Amino acid sequence: MSDTRERRSIANALLRFLPSAAVFVAGLVAWELWVNVRDVPSYLYPSPSDIGGELRDEGLSLAVDDLRWTMIEAVLGFLLGSGAAMFAAVVFVHAKFLERVLFPWAIVLQTVPIVAVAPLLTIWFGFTLTPKVLIAALICFFPVLVNTTKGLRSISTQAVELMSILSASKWSIFWRVRIPSSLPYVFAGLKVASSLSVIGAIVAEFTGADRGIGFVIIQASYRLDTRLMFAGIALSSAAGVLFFNVIGALERLALRWPDARLDR
Amino acid sequence: MTNSGGITIDGVGMQFDGRQGVTALDGIDLDISAGEFVTLVGPSGCGKSTLLRIVSGLLEPTSGRVDVSGKTPNQARRDVDFGFVFQEPALFPWLRVLGNVLLPGRVLGRRNPNKGPESAEIARELLRDVGLEGFENHYPGQISGGMQQRVALARALSYGPKILLMDEPFGALDEFTRDRLNLQLLDVCNKAGSTVLFVTHSIQEAIFLADRVVVLSPRPGSIARIADVPWPKPRALEIRYEPEFAALTGELRGLLTVEDEVESAMNQP
Numbered sequence: 329m330s331d332t333r334e335r336r337s338i339a340n341a342l343l344r345f346l347p348s349a350a351v352f353v354a355g356l357v358a359w360e361l362w363v364n365v366r367d368v369p370s371y372l373y374p375s376p377s378d379i380g381g382e383l384r385d386e387g388l389s390l391a392v393d394d395l396r397w398t399m400i401e402a403v404l405g406f407l408l409g410s411g412a413a414m415f416a417a418v419v420f421v422h423a424k425f426l427e428r429v430l431f432p433w434a435i436v437l438q439t440v441p442i443v444a445v446a447p448l449l450t451i452w453f454g455f456t457l458t459p460k461v462l463i464a465a466l467i468c469f470f471p472v473l474v475n476t477t478k479g480l481r482s483i484s485t486q487a488v489e490l491m492s493i494l495s496a497s498k499w500s501i502f503w504r505v506r507i508p509s510s511l512p513y514v515f516a517g518l519k520v521a522s523s524l525s526v527i528g529a530i531v532a533e534f535t536g537a538d539r540g541i542g543f544v545i546i547q548a549s550y551r552l553d554t555r556l557m558f559a560g561i562a563l564s565s566a567a568g569v570l571f572f573n574v575i576g577a578l579e580r581l582a583l584r585w586p587d588a589r590l591d592r
Numbered sequence: 593m594t595n596s597g598g599i600t601i602d603g604v605g606m607q608f609d610g611r612q613g614v615t616a617l618d619g620i621d622l623d624i625s626a627g628e629f630v631t632l633v634g635p636s637g638c639g640k641s642t643l644l645r646i647v648s649g650l651l652e653p654t655s656g657r658v659d660v661s662g663k664t665p666n667q668a669r670r671d672v673d674f675g676f677v678f679q680e681p682a683l684f685p686w687l688r689v690l691g692n693v694l695l696p697g698r699v700l701g702r703r704n705p706n707k708g709p710e711s712a713e714i715a716r717e718l719l720r721d722v723g724l725e726g727f728e729n730h731y732p733g734q735i736s737g738g739m740q741q742r743v744a745l746a747r748a749l750s751y752g753p754k755i756l757l758m759d760e761p762f763g764a765l766d767e768f769t770r771d772r773l774n775l776q777l778l779d780v781c782n783k784a785g786s787t788v789l790f791v792t793h794s795i796q797e798a799i800f801l802a803d804r805v806v807v808l809s810p811r812p813g814s815i816a817r818i819a820d821v822p823w824p825k826p827r828a829l830e831i832r833y834e835p836e837f838a839a840l841t842g843e844l845r846g847l848l849t850v851e852d853e854v855e856s857a858m859n860q861p
Contacts, residue, residue, distance in 0.1 A: 486682035489650055493676045494699045494751075495669055504699065508686045585686045586733030 374555045382555040383562065390544065395563050398541040401457060401529040402571065405464020410472045410521055412465065414514070417476035421506070427477075438470040443531055450536035460537070464528035468521035472514070479513025480506050515579040516590045522575045526568040541567075596661045597626030597673075597754040597787045599647060604656035605812075606642050616642045618812035620656070626754070629781065629788045632806050633798035635848060639813025640791040644757050647789060648674045661754065668755075672700060675748030675786070677758040681740035683732040689743050690715060690728040696751045705752050718746040721780050723772075738769035745777065749784055756781065758790040762797070771829055774801060782825060795844050800832060807847055816847050 356376045362368075363375040370378060416434070420427035442463055449459035483505050491501045533542025541564045548556035583589050599622075606617040616639040624630050632640045645651040647658055649665030660668035668674065683692045693715040697704045704711065719728060722742040732740050741761055748756060762770045778801060781788050792798050798805045802821050809816040819840065823831050831837055 484680075484682060486678045486680055487684070489645075489678070490676065490682055491699065492650055493648060493669065493674050494672060494696050496699045500699055504695070505684070508684065511686075583686075585731045588686065 371552055371554060374558055378555055379558040379562065382559040386556065386559060387563065390541070390559065390563055394539055394541050394544050394560075395567055397539050398460075398526065398529050398533065398564065399567055399571070401460035401532070401540065402464050402525040402567075404457070405461045405466075405528055406468050406521055406525040406571075408461060409465030409468030409525070410518060413469045413472035413517075414476050416473055417480060420477050421480040434470060434473055437466070442467055442528060446532045447535040449532070455536050455538055459535075460529050460532040460540070463532035464525040467524045467528035471520040471524070472517040475513045475517030475520075476510060479510030482513065483509050512583060512588050512590045515575070515583065519572060519575050519579070519591075522571045523568045526564060526571060530564060598661060599624040599755065599787065599789070600659040601643075601647065602657050602659070604643070604646060604653045604658060606639065606646065606651070607654045615812035617646075617653070618814050620813070620815060622806060622815070622818075624787060624789065626661075626787055627785050629778075629790070629801060629803045630806060631790045631792060631798040631802040631804075632808055633792055633795055633844070634808035634813070634816075635793065635810055637813075638808040638810035640793075640808055641759050642813070643808075644676075644759050644789060644791055648676060648757055672703060672751060673754045675751075675753035675756045677741075677744050677748045677756070677761040679760045679763060681732070681737070681744040683740055683743055683747075685732050688729050688731055689719065689724065689735070692732065692743055693719060693746045693750050696747060700751055711750070715746070715750055718749055718780075719743075721783070722746050722776050738765050738773065741765065742773065742776070745773075745780070749780065749786070752784070754787060756784075756786045756788045756790075758788065760791050760793065763793065770797070775829065777801065778826060795841050795848075796832060799837065799840055799844070800827065800829075805844065807844055809848065817844070819844060 360375050360377060363370065363373055374382075416430070420431065445466070446459065446463050449462055453459045453462075487505050487509075488501070491505060496504070529540070530542035530545070533540040534546050537543040541560050545557050545560040548554075548560065579589060601620050601622040601624075604617060604620040605615070608614045608616055620643060622630075632643065634640055642651065646653045647660070647665060649669040658665050660673060663671070663673075684695065687695060690712075694711065697711045697715075716725075716728065719725060722745055724739060724742055724746070727735060727739065732743065735743075744761070762773050765773065774797060788801075790798075790801060792801075799819075799821055803825075805819045805821060806815055807817040807819070808814065821840070822836070
């Protein structure tokens, strides 16, 4: 019984994605036709088939030599930034005073253009992993902080009263009520952060790196190698989507109760 | 322990400091003996829920005192003498039905009188008593509001509290569900021998459940009348059609209506 239901839900999912896939394919076809019919210079506007060829020839080595590093930076930055944000959120929820003092600075941190901070970090740390991880962490911090704080606060007064009737300790309330009720919010923040972390890593690579997709794109731009640029863009987007979906899968594993996920 | 499970409310008043300094309760005196079922009935804003929260130690009264089996409400709360059923079921959506009923035991840990595998057996039995056998592994989001409230009742009884406090628990339910739950409640409480303080705004419900009905009038909340309910327990829903039941309902309703008229007259400019 669950087998047929599973099959039906897969069919439904395919059906749901069909329109978006159709739009994507139509866009590619229009692009290909436009490049061929108008005879635009292919070094400026490579056609999708050109880019496809580039990916076929270079894709594997790009993925292994460069995308791998970008993703290592992104994932490490994601873990660091989200971890720090969750810790800060727990502190904020338990110490209103600290929140009042520090939250404005979190906003300032969020409004600082990372494109400007990245070169600074590169000057300080050189062509190492560190500045990339830090930039990725910086970009992940705010969405996770805001969502986790909101989630930890999302408990109802009756839940708190119930725990007082049981004369539960602060720790017990935190562990049994605050943490589980915050999870839907935490995951909403983590999903945003996961896709941002890849962007952060690439921006950091622009300002000084000797490997990584950002490095490849910036090098290719100096040589007007637009095919390689597009190949890099396609690969890094695909990696971002993959990372997002990994977090989405973890979310489905963690939030098994009905209507738990916020974005459904 | 002569009065274990009994409650003495002595001259309790409650004033909230807001801009107008609202007096929610004024000079409440009430003695409830162990095992008694007392309902508090009255219109919105008469301080019924406030009184429940004072008895359970969630709120501190501004005057008067409450004695729960020889202890202060806070001591009694620390000894987990109370079970509380709220207006909303307030179940944890991430726990299954059985998990929600087992939650108090997990929170109480060593303080839980029903320990070990025994507690799971008690939880299952309570779920059976409220008619939820077979729903142990459902999530709250998968069952109806009435069923959720029954889970909340089982949860409140799971650790054997002496006193059950209920704050309009069936107010949001339809009449048929409410009738069924009233019967189950009487049944379960009778079995557990708990003292019950039950808040409602339905006069019929108040009479049907109670050994004694306390009618509260609003602004400030004070006791207008304490009425004994003569029918022996267990009761059948049919007693509500007896003329004496109708007479008592009418009498209590009259008490509240007169209050309302006085009030609206006073509010005229």
